[in-house]
Amino acid sequence: MSILRNVENGVLILKLNRPSVFNSFNREMALDLQEELKSGARNEEVRVIVITGEGKAFCAGQDLAEATDPNGPELKTIVKDHYNPIIELIRTIEKPIIAGVNGVAAGAGANIALACDITIAKESASFIQAFSKIGLIPDSGGTFFLPRIIGTQKALALMMTGDKISAIDADKMNMIYKAVPDEEFENELYKFANQIAKMPTKGLGLTKKAVNASLSNDLTTQLALEEVLQTEAGQTYDFNEGVSAFLEKRAPEFKGK
Amino acid sequence: MSILRNVENGVLILKLNRPSVFNSFNREMALDLQEELKSGARNEEVRVIVITGEGKAFCAGQDLAEATDPNGPELKTIVKDHYNPIIELIRTIEKPIIAGVNGVAAGAGANIALACDITIAKESASFIQAFSKIGLIPDSGGTFFLPRIIGTQKALALMMTGDKISAIDADKMNMIYKAVPDEEFENELYKFANQIAKMPTKGLGLTKKAVNASLSNDLTTQLALEEVLQTEAGQTYDFNEGVSAFLEKRAPEFKGK
Amino acid sequence: MSILRNVENGVLILKLNRPSVFNSFNREMALDLQEELKSGARNEEVRVIVITGEGKAFCAGQDLAEATDPNGPELKTIVKDHYNPIIELIRTIEKPIIAGVNGVAAGAGANIALACDITIAKESASFIQAFSKIGLIPDSGGTFFLPRIIGTQKALALMMTGDKISAIDADKMNMIYKAVPDEEFENELYKFANQIAKMPTKGLGLTKKAVNASLSNDLTTQLALEEVLQTEAGQTYDFNEGVSAFLEKRAPEFKGK
Numbered sequence: 001m002s003i004l005r006n007v008e009n010g011v012l013i014l015k016l017n018r019p020s021v022f023n024s025f026n027r028e029m030a031l032d033l034q035e036e037l038k039s040g041a042r043n044e045e046v047r048v049i050v051i052t053g054e055g056k057a058f059c060a061g062q063d064l065a066e067a068t069d070p071n072g073p074e075l076k077t078i079v080k081d082h083y084n085p086i087i088e089l090i091r092t093i094e095k096p097i098i099a100g101v102n103g104v105a106a107g108a109g110a111n112i113a114l115a116c117d118i119t120i121a122k123e124s125a126s127f128i129q130a131f132s133k134i135g136l137i138p139d140s141g142g143t144f145f146l147p148r149i150i151g152t153q154k155a156l157a158l159m160m161t162g163d164k165i166s167a168i169d170a171d172k173m174n175m176i177y178k179a180v181p182d183e184e185f186e187n188e189l190y191k192f193a194n195q196i197a198k199m200p201t202k203g204l205g206l207t208k209k210a211v212n213a214s215l216s217n218d219l220t221t222q223l224a225l226e227e228v229l230q231t232e233a234g235q236t237y238d239f240n241e242g243v244s245a246f247l248e249k250r251a252p253e254f255k256g257k
Numbered sequence: 258m259s260i261l262r263n264v265e266n267g268v269l270i271l272k273l274n275r276p277s278v279f280n281s282f283n284r285e286m287a288l289d290l291q292e293e294l295k296s297g298a299r300n301e302e303v304r305v306i307v308i309t310g311e312g313k314a315f316c317a318g319q320d321l322a323e324a325t326d327p328n329g330p331e332l333k334t335i336v337k338d339h340y341n342p343i344i345e346l347i348r349t350i351e352k353p354i355i356a357g358v359n360g361v362a363a364g365a366g367a368n369i370a371l372a373c374d375i376t377i378a379k380e381s382a383s384f385i386q387a388f389s390k391i392g393l394i395p396d397s398g399g400t401f402f403l404p405r406i407i408g409t410q411k412a413l414a415l416m417m418t419g420d421k422i423s424a425i426d427a428d429k430m431n432m433i434y435k436a437v438p439d440e441e442f443e444n445e446l447y448k449f450a451n452q453i454a455k456m457p458t459k460g461l462g463l464t465k466k467a468v469n470a471s472l473s474n475d476l477t478t479q480l481a482l483e484e485v486l487q488t489e490a491g492q493t494y495d496f497n498e499g500v501s502a503f504l505e506k507r508a509p510e511f512k513g514k
Numbered sequence: 515m516s517i518l519r520n521v522e523n524g525v526l527i528l529k530l531n532r533p534s535v536f537n538s539f540n541r542e543m544a545l546d547l548q549e550e551l552k553s554g555a556r557n558e559e560v561r562v563i564v565i566t567g568e569g570k571a572f573c574a575g576q577d578l579a580e581a582t583d584p585n586g587p588e589l590k591t592i593v594k595d596h597y598n599p600i601i602e603l604i605r606t607i608e609k610p611i612i613a614g615v616n617g618v619a620a621g622a623g624a625n626i627a628l629a630c631d632i633t634i635a636k637e638s639a640s641f642i643q644a645f646s647k648i649g650l651i652p653d654s655g656g657t658f659f660l661p662r663i664i665g666t667q668k669a670l671a672l673m674m675t676g677d678k679i680s681a682i683d684a685d686k687m688n689m690i691y692k693a694v695p696d697e698e699f700e701n702e703l704y705k706f707a708n709q710i711a712k713m714p715t716k717g718l719g720l721t722k723k724a725v726n727a728s729l730s731n732d733l734t735t736q737l738a739l740e741e742v743l744q745t746e747a748g749q750t751y752d753f754n755e756g757v758s759a760f761l762e763k764r765a766p767e768f769k770g771k
Contacts, residue, residue, distance in 0.1 A: 353674055371667070374666075374670040374671075374674065375667065375670055375671045375674065376667055402666065405661070405662075405665060405666060406665035406666055406667055407665060431664055431665045431667065431668050431687055431688070432665070432667065433667050434667050434668060434670075434671040435671075452675070453674060453675070456646055456647075456674070456676075457646065457648070457649030459649065460645070460646055460649040460650055460651060461646060461674050463651045464645075464646065464651045464652065464657070464670075464673050464674065465670070467651050467652070467657040468657050468661055468666060468669065468670060468673070470657075471657045471658050471661055471662075472661065472666075473730075474658070474730065475729070475730035476601070476602075476605060476655065476658050476726070476729070476730075477602070479655070479657060479658040480598045480601060480602070480655060480658070481598075482657075483593060483598075483651065483652075483653045483654075483655070483656075483657060484590060484593040484594050484598065484653075486651050487589055487590070487593045487650060487651055487653050488588075488589055488590040488593075490589075490649055490650045490651050491588075491589035491590070491650070493649050495648075495649035496648060496649035496650060498649070499647060499648030499649045499650075500578060500581070500582050500648055503578060503648060504578070504582065509647075509648075511649065
């Protein structure tokens with residue numbers, strides 16, 4: 001199985017599982033990841049999705065053996081049918097999606113991590129916009145997210161050089177949420193995911209929707225959207241619970257709806 | 258009075274004045290702030306507006322007692338009629354607006370600070386996207402500004418966790434202009450405001466207009482806009498004064514027009 | 515000659531050459547720079563363009579003597595015919611353009627550096643949004659790039675104050691790619707340019723095209739564009755060479771096409 005799946009306490013963990021090739025993507029793993037994301041979106045028990053890698057790497061990007069196989073899929077197909085749907089799913093699923101970057105994240109692997117809502121990485125992990133090393137452009141939404149996250153100067157430099165950047169530097173330049181010492185990584189990642197899984201999932205989903213739209217909205221349009229989505233959030237069970245708990249000075253128990 | 262007002266040397270200081278509830282917003286304070294901003298916009302004597310808080314907090318966001326009062330305004334109304342007009346005013350008033358964050362800035366309080374042109378905070382102050390703790394989404398333009406200021410990764414993490422971030426960290430991640438040691442905060446804030454108040458106000462207003470438009474323009478459109486606004490700036494008294502002073506090797510005396 | 519030109523190993527070096535006035539722009543130098551950029555774009559031998567300054571300064575922006583000369587060009591003309599075409603050329607030439615900031619970069623000088631793909635600066639260099647000091651707005655794309663690179667808060671502060679920022683701080687806040695110790699600057703700059711010149715130029719050009727478009731695209735549009743441009747990149751000589759070299763475990767020899 002190219003993807004390992006586990007659900008515990010509302011957290012769906014999806015592990016890229018081709019460790020012998022640093023979890024590089026072939027068609028099977030890409031399509032499997034799409035199915036697992038869709039299934040996690042439908043599963044009401046799931047309140048957070050974590051994408052991480054089995055073994056030493058997070059994901060080395062595209063499996064070049066497949067991309068150069070005369071009987072394999074064309075580059076166009078790889079981008080259109082393998083990666084683009086993954087990125088669209090990550091952004092449109094109205095649940096928090098966390099990348100747990102346990103090792104090298106290169107090419108499409110790096111950009112899938114950046115497309116997630118929140119990326120937590122091992123300090124020893126690294127990010128590589130490897131595309132330029134073989135004449136390609138960053139895909140999997142890299143040209144969309146990276147300039148918006150770290151600005152055009154650092155983004156273009158990383159894209160053009162293909163230089164490796166450490167998780168620690170990525171954290172410092174706001175590229176990821178957090179780099180965590182290796183020995184604490186798993187604990188931190190799952191503690192964090194569990195914490196987010198207990199929060200008002202519906203509200204977090206609407207937040208995600210608002211941020212997605214924001215990136216190409218003007219201010220006035222965005223303020224109007226905030227009004228609509230806040231009204232929707234105000235009608236959830238969790239908003240009532242949150243306010244009641246606040247007024248009663250007790251801890252809230254959110255149901256994610 | 259929910260807002261304290263003072264004008265000195267061209268600087269209008271607006272102090273949120275509900276210190277017993279950490280300057281949290283009720284309808285009255287929101288509408289008063291709108292009026293004060295409009296009045297400051299019209300007042301030709303005013304060349305800089307400072308928004309700050311009375312007492313220990315900058316602003317704790319929405320007063321939940323009001324939001325949960327069955328006779329109080331609905332969430333929709335609060336966003337539409339209280340906060341959105343404040344944000345629109347802050348952005349469209351063609352004068353520099355500085356947030357002086359003297360303590361905790363939570364929820365709408367945090368996002369009003371981020372919508373200002375320049376935010377200066379006490380080192381001991383903090384910023385909290387508190388919305389997710391009660392199932393809401395960031396409003397008051399938070400979903401517009403925060404991702405544009407610190408990128409989607411850190412923005413979504415702060416929005417989803419509702420974690421407090423110190424002014425010092427906010428400064429490091431470019432979220433605010435500057436964190437200042439507590440004991441120097443007032444001096445620094447007003448020295449800075451006074452300095453800005455002596456600058457060519459009309460040009461600063463046009464700069465603000467250009468940056469507002471930029472956020473949803475493409476490059477070619479923005480270059481054309483720079484041409485239009487620069488031409489307008491070139492027709493001001495202050496441009497003539499600035500150039501004359503430069504050529505005559507003396508300090509300029511700008512009039513703000 | 516207002517611009518010194520040199521081509522070596524695929525690197526076109528353009529040196530702003532009015533050192534006695536800190537390489538400030540007059541009409542001649544602006545039009546010459548446009549011609550040199552166009553010529554570098556056409557020249558197939560050129561795979562990287564470096565813009566740097568002769569003498570102590572990178573570029574002090576507009577020559578005020580010219581802007582205030584009654585027989586000189588109007589501000590409108592200066593923006594429209596001098597700077598805007600330079601910025602459009604820098605962004606649309608499908609080759610990497612590197613700013614080597616050897617000293618002060620002020621006004622249009624600062625913003626031309628920020629519009630380049632990658633900016634490398636001497637540690638002792640500095641950046642100044644000097645416009646506000648004489649009542650003007652940032653031009654040369656400054657209102658487009660600066661808020662996208664460092665966020666609205668730091669951008670508006672730098673624009674409104676006109677404060678100088680050191681290259682070291684500019685690096686820390688992601689404003690530029692890298693600040694380099696003065697004594698290593700030239701070596702580093704040209705080593706870097708030579709490294710980029712040996713990379714797959716066509717792919718880098720398509721990357722640049724993708725990032726340009728990204729800044730005003732929504733995600734879905736951008737993913738579709740990545741598909742188109744990646745398909746184009748996959749048809750280049752250099753992609754074939756890159757993949758062959760990878761599979762044959764040898765160093766690739768890219769031709770830039």
